[in-house]
Amino acid sequence: SSELTQPPSVSVSPGQTAIITCSGDKLGDQYVSWYQRRPGQSPLLVIYQDTKRPSGIPERFSGSNSGNTATLTISGTQALDEADYYCQAWDTNTYVVFGGGTTLTVL
């Protein structure tokens, strides 16, 4: 999984479900973390080890990882969820790799 591919942008209406994908060769062989970066703020861990939520992260954030694709799902998306989202995994050659990032717009 030395390269992780994310869609540059995803748009969703408030209250709807946002799905952000992260693709990489045999990505399911490693755990994936997801980070949220709001403008002017540091990145925030929202999902780790594919499906786990850190303390304080709302239940509407969930994740999955299988085969070549990991997915971050935000249910009941709110305006405050508007941010850039990055997937990340460990790679035996390059160590830590990030996806290119996805800008989530809540219309």
Next chain:
Amino acid sequence: QVQLQESGPGLVKASETLSLTCSVSGASFNFYYWTWVRQPPGKGLQWIGHINYSGRTNYSPSLKSQVIISIDTSKNQFSLKLTSVTAADTAVYYCVRSSHDFVSGRYSYIMDVWGRGTTVAVSS
């Protein structure tokens, strides 16, 4: 509460060395990796490298020739040096606490506490 704070010059001349320090409070250095990540303007996150409490390091292959990460547990600090900088090294630099484990047959790398970040510009 764990807190990380980056410090260092906001402006570095091209070809010189960028030096940053991260001060850590509220956490033991044991059992974690201490990581540097950067984000160039308009681009995504880039992992630079990490160090553990015993001084073991790993660096991004693309930056390996430029990077030195060191740790001083007596001062609760770890540091980044990036040599021979160019405009491409202009970025927001973050220090991060990380966990790296082998769990159920898969590698896990988790960056759970981030500093606020410091902007470094490289001038010609």
